[in-house]
Amino acid sequence: MTEVTLNGVVKRYGKHEAVHGVDLKIHDGEFMVLVGPSGCGKSTTLRMIAGLEDISDGEISIGSRVVNDLPPRERNISMVFQNYALYPHMTVRENLGFTLRIAKQPEAEIETAVKKAAGILGLDELMERRPSELSGGERQRVAMGRAIVRRPDVFLFDEPLSNLDAKLRTQMRVEIKKLHQRVGNTIIYVTHDQVEAMTLADRIVLMRDGHIVQVGTPLELFNNPFNTFSATFIGSPPMNLIDGVVTDADTIVLRNSLTVPIPAAACGQVVSGQLVQFGFRADNLMPVGHAVEETGKLVDLELSVSLTEPLGTETLLFADFAGQEVQAKMLNPRPVKPGETIAFHLMLDKCHVFDAANGKALRD
């Protein structure tokens, strides 16, 4: 059983505080992704778990052990670095076996473990090569192989796919997920890419400025963002947000005096006169007459489309909504001319209202 627990973990560099009291519980076998923009403290948090950074305050435990003062080698973890950090003077075989050789395991055992890891990741052909003779994807696989040879309690990944091209990244993403299904260890994975976070994670930790903004499953974050930051960071395209004022208990006046009803979930939370942001995703603003399940309360809108982005199965429409550009989605695409006005349905039950003062979602 390998749970990882962070209790009020703080990181200070001199007077500057980079991570402010993070509390987190990562369950055994869970694939946890730390995501956020650069400088949000996600990598620092991971490095504190790895033991590569000192903990200024708080407590980190792996399993039942508090590891605050343990050096990395005693934490029984493996880490895959963004730049892979393969030892350039060793062959792939030596790279894979390094950790066991340091632990003074018998040669035969090292050989079996290395072979097994190589088999899992398809490295058999590459064993005698040096890292400089490998492609980016191969290096990535060797780095993962080196991590699994150790049979660690926890895998740590620090932006492992950032140095790969887009196509390879998608491919390696699948491999990482397969690896997790196969070995079943606890994984803590840091990325700035929300697509990686959504696709890989059992749960996501969204961070910003050294604080945790929201923790939850990918769908929880997608469907119920805690604040405007969650709403715009998770999901692609980001959620559309439009400034407005609550006039009475059930209406929001947006700019250009366009009005929308308040979604049922937010009704009890708003007061008249409150400044808010009205949010909805592109998927919830679709041209009328679409072959989609249009459930719940619909708002009819006529919007002028300024730009289209065909993606094959769907097309993104950039439309003018209360004087602000929003993105809508059209399935079963048909050609749309710029400037054309189209009738849209806004799925009100899927819309969100955020407090304009602090960005927090207003929801029952």
Place this chain on the structure above:
Amino acid sequence: MNRSQTHRSRRRILKALHLLGLFLIMALICIPGLWIVLNSFRPTVEILAKPPVWTPTFTLEHYRAMFGGAGEGGVPVFHYFSNSLIVSVASTVIAIFIGMGGGYAFARYRFRFKNGYFVGLMLFRAVPGVALSLPLFIVFAQVGLIDTHIGLILVYVAMNVPFTIWLTDGFFRQIPKEFHEAAEIDGCTRWQAFWKVEFPVARSGVASAAIFAFLTSWNEFALASQLTRSVGSKTMPVGLLDFTAEFTINWGGMCALAVLMIIPALVLTFIVQKHLIAGLTFGGVKG
């Protein structure tokens, strides 16, 4: 068509000029060395001949004399050679160990007054060695280090450490810190991580620092001429002075000894040259 032809001939001319420039610079660097080697094989008359003799006579007389007895112009070559070797190797090894420790610390750790220390080390390097010769002489005379190997080794270590620190610092800085981090996660102590991963990767840098340190000690003349007295401690550059008498200089003999001095330096550089090929770190990181 025409234009591309002029373009091409212009490129050819530029290339020729480029090669000519390189040739002149290389000639400037190589000719004195060549002159020494050639003169060591010529009779003294020819060396001093004016106008110069263009078709040289080959002779080994200077070598024969040098290795000959004391009365026939011989010098204790083997003593000088072994003194030079002992002093240079010992001072290089010590300087490299200290320099590597220092360079690693400057590259990896943050500490108070780091920049100050570094500038201080570099400033120390800027002090001309000869300026230190008198104080060194007095101090060494007091503690009895004049005319000893240890005395000379100490001086050369002090001379070389700032430089090796500066060089190895640069090399360790190029090695991503992820290497030692990965090694530590793989089960190494910091010490093991250094010796098993960072040191092998920085090998080429350390080797080049070692060559520089060795050559500095091997060729040093000013301080050695002050601090050594007898056959037991004189190094080869100081030994060259044996060929100067009150009224004459035995140029041929001097050149012959100089050739003997150059050969080990050349051989060493040639051996280590392989290791100097940098780029070992590429591949371990990034795509």
